[in-house]
Amino acid sequence: MELSVSSPADFHVHLRQGALSELVAPHVRQGGFRLAYVMPNLQPPITTTEQALEYKANLQKIDPNVEYLMTLYLSPSLTPEEIKKAAKAGIIGVKSYPRGVTTNSDGGIESYETYYPIFEAMQENDMVLNLHGEVPSDAVNVSQHSKRRRFADFQREKNIHVINAEPQFLPHLFKLHEAFPKLRIVLEHATTRAAVEAVKSCGSTVACTITAHHLFLTVDDWAGQSWNYCKPVAKFPDDREALRSVIKEGVPPSSANSISLQTSLLAGHPRFFLGSDSAPHPAHTKSTSTPDHGCAAGVYTSPILLPLVAHVLESFGALDKLEGFVSTLGRHFYNRQLTGEETSKKVVLRQLPEGIKVQERYSTGENVVPFWAGKLIRWKIVGQ
Amino acid sequence: MELSVSSPADFHVHLRQGALSELVAPHVRQGGFRLAYVMPNLQPPITTTEQALEYKANLQKIDPNVEYLMTLYLSPSLTPEEIKKAAKAGIIGVKSYPRGVTTNSDGGIESYETYYPIFEAMQENDMVLNLHGEVPSDAVNVSQHSKRRRFADFQREKNIHVINAEPQFLPHLFKLHEAFPKLRIVLEHATTRAAVEAVKSCGSTVACTITAHHLFLTVDDWAGQSWNYCKPVAKFPDDREALRSVIKEGVPPSSANSISLQTSLLAGHPRFFLGSDSAPHPAHTKSTSTPDHGCAAGVYTSPILLPLVAHVLESFGALDKLEGFVSTLGRHFYNRQLTGEETSKKVVLRQLPEGIKVQERYSTGENVVPFWAGKLIRWKIVGQ
Numbered sequence: 001m002e003l004s005v006s007s008p009a010d011f012h013v014h015l016r017q018g019a020l021s022e023l024v025a026p027h028v029r030q031g032g033f034r035l036a037y038v039m040p041n042l043q044p045p046i047t048t049t050e051q052a053l054e055y056k057a058n059l060q061k062i063d064p065n066v067e068y069l070m071t072l073y074l075s076p077s078l079t080p081e082e083i084k085k086a087a088k089a090g091i092i093g094v095k096s097y098p099r100g101v102t103t104n105s106d107g108g109i110e111s112y113e114t115y116y117p118i119f120e121a122m123q124e125n126d127m128v129l130n131l132h133g134e135v136p137s138d139a140v141n142v143s144q145h146s147k148r149r150r151f152a153d154f155q156r157e158k159n160i161h162v163i164n165a166e167p168q169f170l171p172h173l174f175k176l177h178e179a180f181p182k183l184r185i186v187l188e189h190a191t192t193r194a195a196v197e198a199v200k201s202c203g204s205t206v207a208c209t210i211t212a213h214h215l216f217l218t219v220d221d222w223a224g225q226s227w228n229y230c231k232p233v234a235k236f237p238d239d240r241e242a243l244r245s246v247i248k249e250g251v252p253p254s255s256a257n258s259i260s261l262q263t264s265l266l267a268g269h270p271r272f273f274l275g276s277d278s279a280p281h282p283a284h285t286k287s288t289s290t291p292d293h294g295c296a297a298g299v300y301t302s303p304i305l306l307p308l309v310a311h312v313l314e315s316f317g318a319l320d321k322l323e324g325f326v327s328t329l330g331r332h333f334y335n336r337q338l339t340g341e342e343t344s345k346k347v348v349l350r351q352l353p354e355g356i357k358v359q360e361r362y363s364t365g366e367n368v369v370p371f372w373a374g375k376l377i378r379w380k381i382v383g384q
Numbered sequence: 385m386e387l388s389v390s391s392p393a394d395f396h397v398h399l400r401q402g403a404l405s406e407l408v409a410p411h412v413r414q415g416g417f418r419l420a421y422v423m424p425n426l427q428p429p430i431t432t433t434e435q436a437l438e439y440k441a442n443l444q445k446i447d448p449n450v451e452y453l454m455t456l457y458l459s460p461s462l463t464p465e466e467i468k469k470a471a472k473a474g475i476i477g478v479k480s481y482p483r484g485v486t487t488n489s490d491g492g493i494e495s496y497e498t499y500y501p502i503f504e505a506m507q508e509n510d511m512v513l514n515l516h517g518e519v520p521s522d523a524v525n526v527s528q529h530s531k532r533r534r535f536a537d538f539q540r541e542k543n544i545h546v547i548n549a550e551p552q553f554l555p556h557l558f559k560l561h562e563a564f565p566k567l568r569i570v571l572e573h574a575t576t577r578a579a580v581e582a583v584k585s586c587g588s589t590v591a592c593t594i595t596a597h598h599l600f601l602t603v604d605d606w607a608g609q610s611w612n613y614c615k616p617v618a619k620f621p622d623d624r625e626a627l628r629s630v631i632k633e634g635v636p637p638s639s640a641n642s643i644s645l646q647t648s649l650l651a652g653h654p655r656f657f658l659g660s661d662s663a664p665h666p667a668h669t670k671s672t673s674t675p676d677h678g679c680a681a682g683v684y685t686s687p688i689l690l691p692l693v694a695h696v697l698e699s700f701g702a703l704d705k706l707e708g709f710v711s712t713l714g715r716h717f718y719n720r721q722l723t724g725e726e727t728s729k730k731v732v733l734r735q736l737p738e739g740i741k742v743q744e745r746y747s748t749g750e751n752v753v754p755f756w757a758g759k760l761i762r763w764k765i766v767g768q
């Protein structure tokens with residue numbers, strides 16, 4: 001059996017910088033994708049139009065055959081003027097990271113109110129706000145513990161931790177959506193039933209990305225297994241079920257105002273689509289913890305992304321939603337619909353009943369290991 | 385400042401076998417303990433009186449200065465006759481492991497009803513039932529996933545995972561306690577508020593051990609940090625708070641029937657006491673995951689146990705409960721009260737305001753790394 005998919009688009013990907021970028025940027029296309037929505041959490045983060053355009057030029061040098069959509073990193077240095085400039089220069093979105101929750105997020109935000117002028121400017125200029133939807137844990141963890149906080153400090157904790165960090169964030173999403181109803185907002189890499197329900201309950205300007213790996217993993221998979229550890233952490237089986245269901249789900253006619261009913265029924269819920277959050281880290285930083293230092297957070301899926309998504313959608317009976325999930329729905333939300341000859345640029349997947357082993361390592365100086373390394377996958381790209 | 389504690393007793397410890405045992409058994413005493421309640425999950429597991437006595441003799445050869453209380457591994461080969469024989473031979477308890485939830489538990493139990501004749505014999509012979517209180521996760525994890533279960537299988541999942549595995553077990557505890565009200569039962573290494581409340585609500589024959597490391601850790605500490613990964617996994621800040629509170633807690637007069645009021649007020653809740661679950665693993669199995677294989681579950685605290693417990697109790701204002709938690713209460717429940725000259729066998733701790741660094745590694749062929757390696761601890765054993 002073969003399947004063909006129109007020009008797949010990955011609406012959340014980390015393409016890094018330097019040697020690692022040289023290694024991983026070509027994997028976008030290798031994984032079957034034509035469009036990469038590029039995260040700005042470099043060192044230093046991408047906070048200006050100039051930096052973003054320079055970064056885009058670097059990526060185009062590495063692989064000119066991918067459309068790169070660029071983003072800025074939300075930080076106090078950003079101004080409404082810079083937003084206007086960025087929008088004119090074709091930069092699509094601004095990414096918000098809560099402080100300290102993931103890779104290179106030390107400069108992340110602590111409160112949204114101070115950014116309202118930025119959001120106002122983004123709304124006016126039709127830029128997208130991309131939210132890493134987690135609040136920081138407030139527990140005293142062992143590394144902080146040696147500083148000997150008093151018991152009273154423990155009492156003030158609000159019981160926020162990696163498992164409820166996303167549900168605890170959702171009030172911020174609602175508040176932002178209410179304050180800026182025309183601002184397009186994407187809740188990135190949702191991992192919980194609560195997040196799925198929250199996005200569904202919002203208006204048509206709020207969408208949600210889902211990664212490939214969160215369709216596979218639950219908490220048991222990353223407990224003691226560093227290769228499956230990422231932020232947000234994979235949650236419970238019931239949460240995974242909610243992610244799967246919203247992809248399978250047909251859209252009731254009443255919500256299908258902005259996308260034709262026929263397409264949406266084929267595609268799943270129109271505001272939930274793929275953003276891989278594919279995040280490469282050098283292999284030794286993934287494999288190993290020392291007593292002082294944990295492993296890197298991130299799962300790398302780029303080089304096998306389209307076959308992997310086909311594989312997991314097939315496993316829960318949603319293969320018919322593949323094109324919607326990896327191409328049509330995200331493109332619709334981001335106004336990157338295919339036109340003319342682009343529509344015929346298909347990526348062709350062939351089903352392999354016996355499966356094919358995923359390559360265990362990619363290397364050019366740096367080593368990166370993909371998700372599902374050494375395991376079988378039932379789909380292979382045979383034409384693009 | 386100095387503190388002296390009467391003959392500390394660790395009511396849950398893994399002393400292993402072979403070379404690892406030679407390395408770690410002497411750490412019981414090094415950590416300030418005189419009594420070790422020894423887990424039977426060897427390879428093969430300790431299922432007969434003879435095996436248990438032979439294991440005890442081995443341990444006594446390694447370090448004769450510790451009192452070893454031995455246990456059997458609950459399995460279908462156990463008979464009421466063997467229970468009678470074991471009790472006569474001075475074996476104290478029987479440990480039940482649910483299948484597959486921790487180290488060497490592949491032979492663990494799946495249902496308790498079939499063991500009722502065993503529990504009846506244990507009740508008659510006053511043996512203790514030690515429960516690893518978790519039900520196995522039922523999610524399809526990634527290793528099983530490649531076997532391609534159908535969607536219908538996912539639908540039948542009950543959403544059981546490492547985070548709710550202990551609360552989900554508690555109905556079994558209640559049922560066993562109801563069926564065998566005179567059987568002494570210990571819920572081992574409690575990690576949740578739900579477990580603390582459950583044990584409190586039971587009668588005086590049900591007790592609970594708490595580890596040192598679960599007084600430090602929450603889920604954020606083992607997320608991506610293999611050295612802090614153990615089973616049961618550490619839970620949420622509110623759960624840790626419940627463990628700390630039950631140690632701090634004075635006992636209301638009405639519940640203080642079996643222990644003198646004065647002692648119990650000093651000691652904390654009379655049915656909650658230390659069982660370290662100290663579980664050594666060779667260092668490389670703790671530090672590293674491969675894509676195929678996660679790290680070993682277990683945290684090693686034996687060599688620093690008493691100073692570590694003093695350190696953490698001090699951090700939440702419960703230093704006055706130290707002797708009750710590490711000696712009096714457990715000994716009372718297990719009928720190992722100190723008599724005569726034993727009472728004067730004190731272990732003396734000295735407070736070190738600047739702290740002292742925990743040794744990073746213990747080695748004799750095998751390497752083991754203790755919890756809190758390289759970090760400061762505020763207490764040191766100066767006499768025993």
